[in-house]
Amino acid sequence: MTAGTDRAGADPSSVAPSAGTADVPAVDAPPATQPVAWRHRHLLDVDALSRAELELVMGTADAMREVLERPIPKVPALRGTNVTILFYEASTRTRVSFEIAAKNLSCDVVNIAAASSSVSKGESLVDTVRTIEALGADMLVMRHSVSGAPYLAAEAFGGSVLNGGDGWHAHPSQALLDLYTMRSRLPGGSLEGRKVVILGDVLHSRVARSNIWTLTAMGADLWLCGPATLLRGFEAWAARGASGRRFTVTSDVDAALRDADVVMALRIQKERMASGLLPSLREYAARYGLTRERLRAASPEALVMHPGPMNEGVEIAPDVAIDPRAVITTQVTNGVAVRMALLYLLAGAQHGGGKS
Amino acid sequence: VSDVADRLDLRGWAVDPAAGCEGAAELTVRDGILERVAWLEGADADGLDADGTLLLPGLIEFHAHFREPGSEDAETVATGQAAAAHGGYTTVAVMPNTTPAIDEPGVVGRVRAAAVASGSPVRVLVHGAVTAGRAGETLAALGELADAGVAGFSDDGAPVHVPALLRNALAYAGALGLPIIDHPEDPSLTTGAEMSEGYVASVLGLKGWPIAGEAGAVARAIAVLADVVQDVPGAHLHLTHVSTAASLAHVRAAKSAGLPVTCDVTPHHLAFTDEWVAGSRRWAWEALAGDGSARDPWIDGALVAPPFDASLRVNPPLRSPVDAAACMAALVDGTADAIVTDHAPHTEVDKHVEFGWAINGISGIETALPVLLAAVDAGRVSLTRVVDALTTGPARLLGERRVTAPGFREGEPADLVVVDRGATWTVTPDALRSKGKNSPLLGRELRGVVRLTVAGGRVAFSAD
Numbered sequence: 001m002t003a004g005t006d007r008a009g010a011d012p013s014s015v016a017p018s019a020g021t022a023d024v025p026a027v028d029a030p031p032a033t034q035p036v037a038w039r040h041r042h043l044l045d046v047d048a049l050s051r052a053e054l055e056l057v058m059g060t061a062d063a064m065r066e067v068l069e070r071p072i073p074k075v076p077a078l079r080g081t082n083v084t085i086l087f088y089e090a091s092t093r094t095r096v097s098f099e100i101a102a103k104n105l106s107c108d109v110v111n112i113a114a115a116s117s118s119v120s121k122g123e124s125l126v127d128t129v130r131t132i133e134a135l136g137a138d139m140l141v142m143r144h145s146v147s148g149a150p151y152l153a154a155e156a157f158g159g160s161v162l163n164g165g166d167g168w169h170a171h172p173s174q175a176l177l178d179l180y181t182m183r184s185r186l187p188g189g190s191l192e193g194r195k196v197v198i199l200g201d202v203l204h205s206r207v208a209r210s211n212i213w214t215l216t217a218m219g220a221d222l223w224l225c226g227p228a229t230l231l232r233g234f235e236a237w238a239a240r241g242a243s244g245r246r247f248t249v250t251s252d253v254d255a256a257l258r259d260a261d262v263v264m265a266l267r268i269q270k271e272r273m274a275s276g277l278l279p280s281l282r283e284y285a286a287r288y289g290l291t292r293e294r295l296r297a298a299s300p301e302a303l304v305m306h307p308g309p310m311n312e313g314v315e316i317a318p319d320v321a322i323d324p325r326a327v328i329t330t331q332v333t334n335g336v337a338v339r340m341a342l343l344y345l346l347a348g349a350q351h352g353g354g355k356s
Numbered sequence: 357v358s359d360v361a362d363r364l365d366l367r368g369w370a371v372d373p374a375a376g377c378e379g380a381a382e383l384t385v386r387d388g389i390l391e392r393v394a395w396l397e398g399a400d401a402d403g404l405d406a407d408g409t410l411l412l413p414g415l416i417e418f419h420a421h422f423r424e425p426g427s428e429d430a431e432t433v434a435t436g437q438a439a440a441a442h443g444g445y446t447t448v449a450v451m452p453n454t455t456p457a458i459d460e461p462g463v464v465g466r467v468r469a470a471a472v473a474s475g476s477p478v479r480v481l482v483h484g485a486v487t488a489g490r491a492g493e494t495l496a497a498l499g500e501l502a503d504a505g506v507a508g509f510s511d512d513g514a515p516v517h518v519p520a521l522l523r524n525a526l527a528y529a530g531a532l533g534l535p536i537i538d539h540p541e542d543p544s545l546t547t548g549a550e551m552s553e554g555y556v557a558s559v560l561g562l563k564g565w566p567i568a569g570e571a572g573a574v575a576r577a578i579a580v581l582a583d584v585v586q587d588v589p590g591a592h593l594h595l596t597h598v599s600t601a602a603s604l605a606h607v608r609a610a611k612s613a614g615l616p617v618t619c620d621v622t623p624h625h626l627a628f629t630d631e632w633v634a635g636s637r638r639w640a641w642e643a644l645a646g647d648g649s650a651r652d653p654w655i656d657g658a659l660v661a662p663p664f665d666a667s668l669r670v671n672p673p674l675r676s677p678v679d680a681a682a683c684m685a686a687l688v689d690g691t692a693d694a695i696v697t698d699h700a701p702h703t704e705v706d707k708h709v710e711f712g713w714a715i716n717g718i719s720g721i722e723t724a725l726p727v728l729l730a731a732v733d734a735g736r737v738s739l740t741r742v743v744d745a746l747t748t749g750p751a752r753l754l755g756e757r758r759v760t761a762p763g764f765r766e767g768e769p770a771d772l773v774v775v776d777r778g779a780t781w782t783v784t785p786d787a788l789r790s791k792g793k794n795s796p797l798l799g800r801e802l803r804g805v806v807r808l809t810v811a812g813g814r815v816a817f818s819a820d
Binding site: 144148155234 | 559
């Protein structure tokens with residue numbers, strides 16, 4: 001294990017007193033000047049985040065949201081911080097969101113789009129990361145098609161690694177922006193006891209996996225729904241989930257949607273048919289597609305979410321995507337605020353934040 | 357060239373499973389010959405117990421990869437022999453998945469020549485390939501390989517997955533008096549799989565390797581064997597690195613039915629589990645709850661290391677604590693005939709990469725004995741049974757023609773290992789003689805230090 005990196009991405013040299021209260025920092029100022037109760041040098045997964053830490057991210061994102069509403073949505077907080085965005089997988093939304101978030105904090109940003117067809121071709125991830133560090137990067141935002149790759153990067157990188165999505169494993173910033181969006185839109189601002197349904201290709205979804213951790217931590221009544229082939233292995237997880245982190249797995253879409261407070265549809269990829277997991281997109285749309293008709297079973301004010309990009313007419317009907325209950329574009333805007341919060345908090349941990 | 361063990365006077369706790377003896381003993385070696393074996397009793401045995409110095413017959417490895425020819429950057433026959441001796445092994449049978457594959461006598465000769473040229477007294481036996489180029493299409497030169505003295509046939513690393521070809525191979529090899537050593541795997545269920553299917557794989561988002569991907573292949577191979585023995589009573593199916601409860605149930609039933617099937621288990625499938633991929637490092641038996649189910653490493657503080665350590669990527673994959681317990685039960689009840697390390701050294705270039713892109717394999721021949729002693733310490737298996745499965749078990753699989761029966765017999769060349777059971781050592785890259793540093797135990801302190809390995813009367817390894 002590399003010194004200074006525990007499995008959660010915490011740097012023991014900057015462990016703060018327990019983050020029992022979410023003391024939200026004044027985000028106009030650099031984090032090094034403030035007491036921030038954030039101990040994770042990297043953000044690789046959300047499995048180890050406590051409820052208090054989730055609250056801190058939410059509170060910091062609130063402050064960032066306020067920045068975004070200013071005439072000039074930019075603060076000098078991270079001036080001089082070099083952020084490298086290294087994406088081994090195609091992405092528009094997440095990559096641009098991180099880039100805007102970093103620029104809003106006055107970071108200097110470099111984008112690298114890397115092809116990753118084969119490990120045998122070209123430079124290894126470890127060498128790439130060492131090179132990026134030698135070029136002066138303080139923070140590395142990365143996306144990779146292989147689960148766990150950011151842990152390998154974190155082992156080699158002296159700064160902070162922020163996981164922008166790895167394989168089927170985790171998509172921390174997406175889960176946190178989803179949580180932020182739900183809290184800001186649900187009456188009372190709490191997930192406690194709220195029925196949240198994640199509908200679709202759960203098996204291949206890093207968004208679903210990360211949302212399991214964050215939503216159960218916040219007390220939501222979480223349901224995973226889809227064809228049995230796309231829920232493989234999740235019953236084993238649900239059966240073992242720790243107390244208070246339980247969720248329900250079902251292929252019964254009507255039972256799942258009944259009285260739901262939030263419905264999140266996941267993208268269905270065409271290659272799932274080739275591997276025999278689904279008969280056809282048509283059958284999927286007919287049996288699991290999120291339509292107005294189906295949505296009637298949910299709570300009248302139910303939020304409709306989608307991490308994007310959408311296949312309209314497959315997992316979500318076009319009219320549902322633009323329904324007043326849909327918060328899909330709000331998710332995108334909130335994504336910038338949440339990613340600003342994450343960059344800010346990680347920079348604080350890097351600077352030994354929390355030691356005030 | 358190593359020295360003859362000219363003068364050794366050894367006192368300790370000896371285990372000779374062939375003779376059915378375990379107890380305080382004194383071994384006297386002169387000019388490489390075990391001159392005297394004295395089992396001690398009463399006052400003579402004072403101070404000698406199973407927690408001190410162990411005297412064991414030289415260990416026998418039925419399944420290792422020495423990578424020569426073709427991947428000498430990962431291991432050579434010479435470095436493999438050095439690693440074996442450091443682990444307490446005096447005989448090693450190597451697998452034929454080299455480049456080129458050991459599918460004709462010329463390559464057998466090349467491996468043998470390397471074993472002699474190294475000067476190491478560790479004996480190297482060779483398994484030949486089942487199919488030409490290990491491609492799974494046509495039979496390799498089985499007869500010629502048998503004439504060249506191979507110990508068995510295996511396409512290890514890949515299964516013989518066409519049942520018709522497996523049937524022919526079992527019959528043809530059976531008539532030659534040699535086993536087919538099958539790596540049971542159904543590729544249609546395991547393509548792209550990254551770790552054992554189950555709770556941990558689901559959480560980590562790694563593609564699951566289902567139980568049926570092994571158990572189905574085991575059941576089918578046994579069914580094919582049942583047909584073959586009608587024609588060829590000498591047919592012998594050996595299933596290597598069996599890792600699941602379901603597979604072992606099939607083997608147990610086949611043995612009860614009298615079929616000529618044998619199998620082995622590995623130290624890593626006995627002692628490590630899938631939760632290690634998530635960052636746990638507790639032994640398999642420590643991951644079981646009181647009711648025999650697996651504990652949850654996410655809630656009981658077991659996750660101490662970063663997840664996705666590629667040194668844990670192995671085929672078959674590390675299984676659940678429940679499957680590991682089934683492997684242990686099979687070892688204890690004899691369903692598993694032997695323990696093999698499946699020593700699979702790899703370079704950093706192939707291993708220090710993204711988990712899903714890392715090559716399969718664990719460098720394990722030097723840590724096998726201490727890992728198994730941990731199981732003995734925990735009361736999961738007896739010392740005698742472990743030593744039996746590391747000596748007489750593999751010796752039976754290799755056959756009397758190829759290996760002298762292990763044990764302490766006066767007048768024969770000394771073949772033994774001396775282990776300081778109470779001493780500890782830390783597994784580090786430098787401590788491993790193997791070129792393969794791909795061990796998930798790096799950094800870990802293990803109890804049980806090999807002090808001396810004598811093979812055929814010559815010193816193969818000495819800590820002093």
